[in-house]
Amino acid sequence: MKFTQKLAVLMVPALLVLGFSASSAVAKSSPRHGIVAAYTLVVPNSIAKSHLQVRAVIPNGVACPTVTKTYANGYKRASPMKLRAPGATTGPAFASLRACQANLPSGLSYARVGAIGVPAKFQPKFDKIAVFGDTGCRVTATQVQNCSTPATWPFARNAESVAAAKPDVIFFTGDFFYREAACPADKLAFCGASPPPAIPPAAGQQYAPITDTDYGWVADTLIPMAPAFAAAPILVTRGNHESCFRGGNGWMMLFEIKLKPDSCAPTAAGASAPNNIAPTYSVDFPITSGRTLRAIMVDTNAGSNSGITPEWQALQKPAYQKADKLAAPKTGRESWLITHRPMFGIDDVHQFDPPDPTAIPPDPGELNWTSIDQTGAALGLTSRFNLMIASDVHVAQVVQMPGQPAQVVFGNGGSVPDSTNPADYSVPAYGPLNTPAGHAINPAYPPINQLPSYVWTKIQYGHAIFTPSAKTGRWSISQRNTAGKQFAACTAVGKKVTCK
Ligand SMILES: [Fe+2]
Numbered sequence: 001m002k003f004t005q006k007l008a009v010l011m012v013p014a015l016l017v018l019g020f021s022a023s024s025a026v027a028k029s030s031p032r033h034g035i036v037a038a039y040t041l042v043v044p045n046s047i048a049k050s051h052l053q054v055r056a057v058i059p060n061g062v063a064c065p066t067v068t069k070t071y072a073n074g075y076k077r078a079s080p081m082k083l084r085a086p087g088a089t090t091g092p093a094f095a096s097l098r099a100c101q102a103n104l105p106s107g108l109s110y111a112r113v114g115a116i117g118v119p120a121k122f123q124p125k126f127d128k129i130a131v132f133g134d135t136g137c138r139v140t141a142t143q144v145q146n147c148s149t150p151a152t153w154p155f156a157r158n159a160e161s162v163a164a165a166k167p168d169v170i171f172f173t174g175d176f177f178y179r180e181a182a183c184p185a186d187k188l189a190f191c192g193a194s195p196p197p198a199i200p201p202a203a204g205q206q207y208a209p210i211t212d213t214d215y216g217w218v219a220d221t222l223i224p225m226a227p228a229f230a231a232a233p234i235l236v237t238r239g240n241h242e243s244c245f246r247g248g249n250g251w252m253m254l255f256e257i258k259l260k261p262d263s264c265a266p267t268a269a270g271a272s273a274p275n276n277i278a279p280t281y282s283v284d285f286p287i288t289s290g291r292t293l294r295a296i297m298v299d300t301n302a303g304s305n306s307g308i309t310p311e312w313q314a315l316q317k318p319a320y321q322k323a324d325k326l327a328a329p330k331t332g333r334e335s336w337l338i339t340h341r342p343m344f345g346i347d348d349v350h351q352f353d354p355p356d357p358t359a360i361p362p363d364p365g366e367l368n369w370t371s372i373d374q375t376g377a378a379l380g381l382t383s384r385f386n387l388m389i390a391s392d393v394h395v396a397q398v399v400q401m402p403g404q405p406a407q408v409v410f411g412n413g414g415s416v417p418d419s420t421n422p423a424d425y426s427v428p429a430y431g432p433l434n435t436p437a438g439h440a441i442n443p444a445y446p447p448i449n450q451l452p453s454y455v456w457t458k459i460q461y462g463h464a465i466f467t468p469s470a471k472t473g474r475w476s477i478s479q480r481n482t483a484g485k486q487f488a489a490c491t492a493v494g495k496k497v498t499c500k
């Protein structure tokens, strides 16, 4: 070998290490990288000016891949992704997976991590918004959904139909994670391969110190959500199933955008997970010229559905005060409050939350109206929203309280409903924050002594597609089953929603 040839052989690796040119950087983004899942999250512009952040889920031990971006003019560039590691104290529960993140710039026509294409456009005009939530397969010691057939756990089929609708964005309204216990021996046909918590609950406890695991997240979300991941960027809402003591550790690593990846990690191995809520934020979606939708996101993972919890009120109320400020009126802008737990939801009357011992007077248990901690914290702070979008009750529902924006619930994404009997979701004879006996749930929170002017509930798995009408504040909402077929048509006009 001549000296000049030797020099060239020596120089090539050096140039690659230095990232000498854009083409060498692209070459490093090998499509052979072992990506488990990749998706694009919608984030506020304080995080990424483009509103888009790519996440990749990788085997633990593999370096984060690069994200390869193709600009509208054909120019390609590869950039590194940054590791999102779970907390050290999550130990054996998160041994196999890691996540990576990278903000995308504006003006892309395409992006991929490894060989997986990811949504790369924040549309200049949003014509179609898909909404769904409550999707995981419920496995607890006492309640087991049949996770083994698409008819009984239709999340993947639902995600496929959402993708087929070609939405510009997906609003996921919370509750990915439901695999909270080992599959009971008599239910192996339903959930035999379902990953249990790494550390079982202590005797007499309902939950393990860390209920979720990497394999649980793969089964409950990363596999069934794959069609939707490929379809559109996702605005994600944290559900009560993503509280730190449930699916929180996976949520922080995979989906959270405001808190750190280890925010749910216990302070010591084997200890309980902490509690937290993320700060409120908003994202503006251009709809038509002069018309903008402002989605205002409040983390409602915490609190009680049936009582007032003072320690959560202290955190949750400021979250709604900020949401109210973000909803300040502006010509052409309409604001939606997006939470997981509804402000005015009507739940299965037979569902029973353990009574809250801190409530005054004593919490009488589930009262149909849900979620009481949210209703209390947001009292007097909801009037500026056009609509309130939520989930948590595993049905499609509209509840119109006089003088309030309509509460629309999209909890029918695939998790089994608490009841399939419509009579169990009947309209209470008393208002929110009140009790059947006519006294306030908590004397510091005056009951809303009104009944809803309109309620519509449908027990049917599926998702919804929002399409803006020509006039400001008007939307058509197509309620679709898991095959993508419309089962109800709803219309939003101003703060009112009706369905037929
Ligand atoms: Fe749920």
Ligand SMILES: [Fe+2]
Binding pocket: 175, 239, 240, 241, 340, 391, 392, 393
């Ligand atoms: Fe929920």
